[in-house]
Amino acid sequence: TQHSCITPIPSSPYTSGIPSWLSEDFSCTGSPQVWEARPSPGKGMGVFATKTLEPGDIILQETPVIRIHPPQFRDGVAYPLGDIETLIRRAFDALSDVDKADVLSLYAHTTSNEDIDELVAIFRSNAYIIGSDNSDLGLFPKGARINHSCRPNTSQVWHEKTGKRVVRAIKRIEEGEEMFATYIPLLHSHDVRQKRLRQYGFQCTCEACVQQRSAQEASDKRRNDIRNAFAAFEPQLTLSIPKSVAGRKKAQKNANASLELAELVEEEGLADYYAQAYRIAAISHARIEKWEPATLWAHKAYQLRLVENRESPATLELQALTGRFIEMWNEDLRNESMGQR
Numbered sequence: 022t023q024h025s026c027i028t029p030i031p032s033s034p035y036t037s038g039i040p041s042w043l044s045e046d047f048s049c050t051g052s053p054q055v056w057e058a059r060p061s062p063g064k065g066m067g068v069f070a071t072k073t074l075e076p077g078d079i080i081l082q083e084t085p086v087i088r089i090h091p092p093q094f095r096d097g098v099a100y101p102l103g104d105i106e107t108l109i110r111r112a113f114d115a116l117s118d119v120d121k122a123d124v125l126s127l128y129a130h131t132t133s134n135e136d137i138d139e140l141v142a143i144f145r146s147n148a149y150i151i152g153s154d155n156s157d158l159g160l161f162p163k164g165a166r167i168n169h170s171c172r173p174n175t176s177q178v179w180h181e182k183t184g185k186r187v188v189r190a191i192k193r194i195e196e197g198e199e200m201f202a203t204y205i206p207l208l209h210s211h212d213v214r215q216k217r218l219r220q221y222g223f224q225c226t227c228e229a230c231v232q233q234r235s236a237q238e239a240s241d242k243r244r245n246d247i248r249n250a251f252a253a254f255e256p257q258l259t260l261s262i263p264k265s266v267a268g269r270k271k272a273q274k275n276a277n278a279s280l281e282l283a284e285l286v287e288e289e290g291l292a293d294y295y296a297q298a299y300r301i302a303a304i305s306h307a308r309i310e311k312w313e314p315a316t317l318w319a320h321k322a323y324q325l326r327l328v329e330n331r332e333s334p335a336t337l338e339l340q341a342l343t344g345r346f347i348e349m350w351n352e353d354l355r356n357e358s359m360g361q362r
């Protein structure tokens with residue numbers, strides 16, 4: 022039996038196209054359950070690790086018990102819940118008694134002055150956006166027990182092909198530690214995040230939100246700097262190597278800034294953003310023809326994306342970049358050794 026679920030990362034998969042094992046349907050079978058649901062002080066139920074997990078380990082893979090396609094649903098825009106009541110009710114009625122009981126046991130936040138259908142309230146508190154174009158909503162009774170943190174240690178990816186949502190560790194999680202996901206975008210200040218989370222009916226008491234004021238302010242500044250840096254780097258992420266002196270100087274400055282960005286994201290512990298920062302460091306070093314760091318950063322970003330999804334455009338792009346940078350690095354090494362002869 023297979024006891025761990027770490028996607029194998031080959032040491033040199035970059036040579037030609039997609040390695041055969043990548044196109045196989047990897048699924049983690051026979052792994053023991055690595056989590057348990059139990060009360061989490063101040064947060065209702067929560068999900069806790071029953072063994073120590075490493076980044077990339079699969080925590081659970083789950084098919085939605087209810088999946089609906091609300092018309093005109095747009096990610097990021099509050100949806101009129103009344104309109105989806107019929108869809109939810111119809112899907113619920115078709116469930117087995119066991120599944121119905123599972124759904125009805127989920128937490129539902131309501132305020133005293135609202136008259137809201139129980140199922141709709143359950144959906145509002147627990148449903149995740151899914152679908153290849155983020156156009157559906159899915160209810161996952163096991164994953165729904167994972168509480169929110171503004172410094173999460175898990176992330177989840179929806180796989181349209183398998184119809185499953187895969188939750189993985191993105192940091193080392195010690196046995197007994199609680200697992201957290203994020204319900205909101207995290208590159209915002211404490212106040213903005215709290216406001217967003219109030220829409221879900223709770224005041225966040227995660228480790229990032231209960232820090233002392235000075236630590237809070239430092240964290241706000243880091244998140245703000247990271248968000249600005251991501252935006253500022255966006256137009257610079259091309260592989261063209263600047264020729265002018267001014268262009269080269271700017272590219273050198275950017276390469277240094279990209280290292281600071283990677284450090285900042287790590288310092289803030291926003292593991293969901295590591296791959297994005299590492300990709301920026303990779304491309305920024307390629308633009309100054311520093312092929313060794315370019316390769317190493319691209320490889321780091323590739324490894325993270327690979328675990329998330331083997332076939333996503335982001336993964337394939339990083340695979341190609343790593344291969345290309347390795348070739349350039351090799352050429353440098355060859356030229357160096359010729360020069361020494």
Ligand SMILES: C[S@@+](CC[C@H](N)C(=O)[O-])C[C@H]1O[C@@H](n2cnc3c(N)ncnc32)[C@H](O)[C@@H]1O
Binds near residue numbers: 064065221227
């Ligand atoms: C998707 S459910 C998570 C599981 C839930 N704790 C339960 O008992 O089933 C979301 C609800 O959990 C609670 N919760 C999640 N994260 C929290 C946090 N960081 N701080 C306080 N409450 C939280 C809130 O009541 C929220 O509406």
